[in-house]
Amino acid sequence: MSLPNHFELLATDGTARTGQLRTPHGVVRTPAFMPVGTAGAMKGMHWREVRDAGTDIVLGNTYHLMLRPGAERIAALGGLQRFTGWNGPMLTDSGGFQVMSLSELRKVGEHAVTFRSHIDGTMVELSPERSIEVQRLLGADIAMQMDECVRLPAERADIERAMQLSLRWAERSRRAFETASAETMLFGIAQGGDIPDLRRSSAQGLVDIGFHGYAIGGLAVGEPQSVMLAMIEEVIPLLPDDRPRYLMGVGTPDDILEAVVRGIDMFDCVLPTRNGRHGMAFTRFGQINLRNARHADDPRPLDEMSSWPSARNISRAYLHHLVRSGETLGAMLLSEINVAYYQSLMDGIRQAISSGTFSRFREQIRSDWANGDIAPR
Amino acid sequence: MSLPNHFELLATDGTARTGQLRTPHGVVRTPAFMPVGTAGAMKGMHWREVRDAGTDIVLGNTYHLMLRPGAERIAALGGLQRFTGWNGPMLTDSGGFQVMSLSELRKVGEHAVTFRSHIDGTMVELSPERSIEVQRLLGADIAMQMDECVRLPAERADIERAMQLSLRWAERSRRAFETASAETMLFGIAQGGDIPDLRRSSAQGLVDIGFHGYAIGGLAVGEPQSVMLAMIEEVIPLLPDDRPRYLMGVGTPDDILEAVVRGIDMFDCVLPTRNGRHGMAFTRFGQINLRNARHADDPRPLDEMSSWPSARNISRAYLHHLVRSGETLGAMLLSEINVAYYQSLMDGIRQAISSGTFSRFREQIRSDWANGDIAPR
Numbered sequence: 001m002s003l004p005n006h007f008e009l010l011a012t013d014g015t016a017r018t019g020q021l022r023t024p025h026g027v028v029r030t031p032a033f034m035p036v037g038t039a040g041a042m043k044g045m046h047w048r049e050v051r052d053a054g055t056d057i058v059l060g061n062t063y064h065l066m067l068r069p070g071a072e073r074i075a076a077l078g079g080l081q082r083f084t085g086w087n088g089p090m091l092t093d094s095g096g097f098q099v100m101s102l103s104e105l106r107k108v109g110e111h112a113v114t115f116r117s118h119i120d121g122t123m124v125e126l127s128p129e130r131s132i133e134v135q136r137l138l139g140a141d142i143a144m145q146m147d148e149c150v151r152l153p154a155e156r157a158d159i160e161r162a163m164q165l166s167l168r169w170a171e172r173s174r175r176a177f178e179t180a181s182a183e184t185m186l187f188g189i190a191q192g193g194d195i196p197d198l199r200r201s202s203a204q205g206l207v208d209i210g211f212h213g214y215a216i217g218g219l220a221v222g223e224p225q226s227v228m229l230a231m232i233e234e235v236i237p238l239l240p241d242d243r244p245r246y247l248m249g250v251g252t253p254d255d256i257l258e259a260v261v262r263g264i265d266m267f268d269c270v271l272p273t274r275n276g277r278h279g280m281a282f283t284r285f286g287q288i289n290l291r292n293a294r295h296a297d298d299p300r301p302l303d304e305m306s307s308w309p310s311a312r313n314i315s316r317a318y319l320h321h322l323v324r325s326g327e328t329l330g331a332m333l334l335s336e337i338n339v340a341y342y343q344s345l346m347d348g349i350r351q352a353i354s355s356g357t358f359s360r361f362r363e364q365i366r367s368d369w370a371n372g373d374i375a376p377r
Numbered sequence: 378m379s380l381p382n383h384f385e386l387l388a389t390d391g392t393a394r395t396g397q398l399r400t401p402h403g404v405v406r407t408p409a410f411m412p413v414g415t416a417g418a419m420k421g422m423h424w425r426e427v428r429d430a431g432t433d434i435v436l437g438n439t440y441h442l443m444l445r446p447g448a449e450r451i452a453a454l455g456g457l458q459r460f461t462g463w464n465g466p467m468l469t470d471s472g473g474f475q476v477m478s479l480s481e482l483r484k485v486g487e488h489a490v491t492f493r494s495h496i497d498g499t500m501v502e503l504s505p506e507r508s509i510e511v512q513r514l515l516g517a518d519i520a521m522q523m524d525e526c527v528r529l530p531a532e533r534a535d536i537e538r539a540m541q542l543s544l545r546w547a548e549r550s551r552r553a554f555e556t557a558s559a560e561t562m563l564f565g566i567a568q569g570g571d572i573p574d575l576r577r578s579s580a581q582g583l584v585d586i587g588f589h590g591y592a593i594g595g596l597a598v599g600e601p602q603s604v605m606l607a608m609i610e611e612v613i614p615l616l617p618d619d620r621p622r623y624l625m626g627v628g629t630p631d632d633i634l635e636a637v638v639r640g641i642d643m644f645d646c647v648l649p650t651r652n653g654r655h656g657m658a659f660t661r662f663g664q665i666n667l668r669n670a671r672h673a674d675d676p677r678p679l680d681e682m683s684s685w686p687s688a689r690n691i692s693r694a695y696l697h698h699l700v701r702s703g704e705t706l707g708a709m710l711l712s713e714i715n716v717a718y719y720q721s722l723m724d725g726i727r728q729a730i731s732s733g734t735f736s737r738f739r740e741q742i743r744s745d746w747a748n749g750d751i752a753p754r
Contacts, residue, residue, distance in 0.1 A: 044709075077695075318417070
C-alpha cells in the first residue's frame with residue numbers, strides 16, 4: 001500500500017534536486033540541513049536563533065528524550081514542539097543508534113533491544129513498535145524506523161545479519177505506524193555497511209514495504225568519504241524519485257555538497273554545534289580555529305560578507321578571547337555562526353539547483369575553501 | 378578641587394533617591410543594578426539580551442581583563458565597549474578585590490599588591506596608579522580607586538590598617554586620574570569593616586579628597602544584613618547629596634530594597650547570573666529552585682505576569698528538564714530571566730520613588746515574596 005506523498009520536487013540539476021516537504025508544523029525546503037537538538041535543546045542556542053539562522057527543521061533524539069524527561073511526560077505537556085517552544089517541523093530518530101553508542105549492557109534480540117539507561121541505570125526495552133509509539137508521543141513530524149547500525153569495519157556476515165534484522169524491523173515499524181496521523185511521515189533506513197549488494201538489497205526491501213521517505217543510515221561512522229559516496233550511488237537509483245532521501249548523521253559542508261550532487265535531500269549533523277563548542281567556526285574560508293593565537297589581536301570579523309550578524313560584526317579577537325577564557329558566550333556565538341553558515345550553504349545549494357548552476361556553485365564554494373582563511377594581520 | 382558632577386537627582390522619597398548619571402556611553406537611570414560581565418562576557422547571555430533586559434550599565438572586572446586578554450590589547454582593539462560589542466556605559470572595579478580573592482602568593486605593600494596570576498603563574502604588580510591606567514585602557518566610563526578589603530570577622534587593628542591604606546591609595550588614585558577625560562568618572566571606596574567610627578573616618582577622608590561618586594566596599598562578604606545596613610547608615614550622612622552612591626557587590630533583591638531606602642543609587646552583583654547557572658530563578662514569588670521535582674510536569678511559566686518573554690512563556694517543566702539535563706540553554710534562560718527580574722525590580726523602584734510611593738512598593742514586593750511560589754499542580 002502506497003503512503004501519501006508530502007514531498008514536491010521543484011527542480012533538478014543533473015541528479016541534484018530541490019523541493020519542498022510539507023509537515024504538520026510547516027514546510028521544509030530541500031536540500032535541508034537539520035541541526036540536532038539532542039535532549040530537547042540545541043546546545044548553546046536559543047530556539048529563536050535556530051530559526052533565524054534559516055533552519056526549517058530540527059532533529060530530536062528519541063533515546064535521550066525517552067529516558068529524560070520521558071515520552072509520556074512530553075506528550076502530556078503537549079508534545080516536543082510545545083514543550084521546547086520550537087514550533088517548527090521536527091524529525092526524531094528511532095533511538096536505536098544511540099542505544100548502541102551510549103548505553104551499557106545492551107542486548108539486541110529479534111523482538112527488541114534491551115539496555116541499561118546511562119542516566120539512572122534502569123533496564124529499558126526498545127522495540128520497533130515502542131520506538132514508533134515514543135516518536136508519536138513526542139509529536140514527531142517525521143519518525144524513523146528502528147534499525148541496527150553496525151560499526152565499520154565489520155564482517156560481511158555481521159553487516160548482513162543487521163541489515164536483514166533492520167528490514168524486518170522496518171516492516172514492523174511500518175505496521176505500527178499505520179494508525180498515525182495522515183500528515184506525519186515515516187522513513188525507512190537502508191543499511192548494509194560498505195557492501196554494495198547488501199546496500200541494494202536493503203534499499204529494495206524498503207521500497208517493497210513502502211515509506212514516506214528513505215534514509216541511508218550507518219554511514220559517516222569513520223569510513224572514507226569515497227566509500228560513503230559509493231554507497232549513496234548504489235542506493236539512490238533504487239529509490240523512487242518522488243520521495244525524499246535523507247543521509248543520516250552527515251556531515252561536513254563538503255560531504256553535503258557531494259551528497260547533494262548524488263541526489264540526497266536531507267541531512268542532520270551535530271558538527272556545527274559541537275565544533276562551535278570547541279572553538280571552531282565554519283566559514284566561507286573553510287573551518288577556522290579561533291583558539292589559534294593569530295586571532296588574538298585581529299579586529300576583523302570572521303567574514304565581513306556573511307549574512308549572519310555575529311559572523312559579520314564580532315571581531316576574531318573577541319571570539320578568540322571568549323574561547324580561550326572558556327566563556328559560554330564563545331560556544332553560544334560559534335554555535336549560531338556555524339548553524340547559520342550551514343543554512344546559508346543550503347540556501348545557496350537550493351538556489352543553484354533551481355537556476356541550474358549547481359556545478360558552478362559547488363566549484364566556487366570549494367575554491368573558496370581551498371584558498372583558505374584571510375591572511376593574518 | 379571639586380570634580381565635575383555628572384549626576385542629576387530627579388526625585389527623593391524619604392532618603393531613597395532616583396536620578397540619572399551621564400556617562401560617555403549613555404545615561405544610567407538610578408537606582409541602577411549592574412550585572413557583572415567578569416571577563417568581557419556576561420556568562421550565558423548575549424549582550425543584546427543584557428540590554429533588552431533593561432540594563433543601562435554593566436561592570437567589568439579589571440583583574441580578569443588585565444590578565445587576559447590584557448589591557449593594552451583591549452585598548453588597541455578600541456576599548457572594552459568596542460571589543461565586546463556592549464556599547465553602553467561600563468564601570469570597572471580596581472582589580473584589588475579579586476587579587477585578594479583569586480590570586481595566590483599575594484603580597485600587599487604600601488606601593489602596590491604583588492600577586493601570582495591564576496591563569497599563567499606570572500608575577501604581576503598592581504598599584505593604584507597602574508589600576509587607574511588599566512581602567513583607562515579598558516575604556517571605563519566609571520573607574521574605581523584601588524582599595525584593600527579585609528575579610529570579616531577581623532580585628533580592629535587589621536580593619537583600621539587596611540582602611541588607612543585604602544585612603545592613601547584613594548589619594549594616589551585621584552592624582553593618577555587627573556589627566557583622564559573630563560567625561561569619565563572616578564569613585565572612591567569607603568572601607569572600615571563592621572566598625573562604625575572607622576567607616577565614618579573612611580567616608581570623611583574620601584569626601585576631603587573629592588570624587589565623582591562614592592562607593593561602600595567590603596560589605597556583603599558574609600556578615601548579617603543588619604550589619605551591612607548599619608554601616609550604610611553610618612556612611613550615607615557624610616556623603617554629598619549631589620553625588621552617586623554605590624554599594625559594591627550587593628546583592629539579593631531584599632538587600633537592594635533595604636539599601637535603596639537608605640539612599641544607595643547603584644549596585645552590582647553576580648547573583649542573577651550565578652544563581653541562574655545553578656537552576657535558581659528570581660521571580661515575583663521569591664527565588665524558585667527549578668531543580669525541584671514539583672516542576673517536572675508543570676506546564677505553567679515562572680510568572681505569567683512577567684514582562685520578560687522567557688519568564689512568561691516557557692514552562693517550568695521545560696526549565697526543570699533543561700536544568701536536570703545540564704543543558705546550557707537552562708543556564709542561558711535562567712540568567713536572562715534573572716537579570717530581567719532584577720532590572721524590572723529597579724524599574725519599579727525608580728517609578729515608586731518618582732511617585733513618592735516607595736514604602737508601599739517595598740511592602741508589596743516583600744509581601745509577594747512572603748506569599749511564596751504558586752501552589753504545585
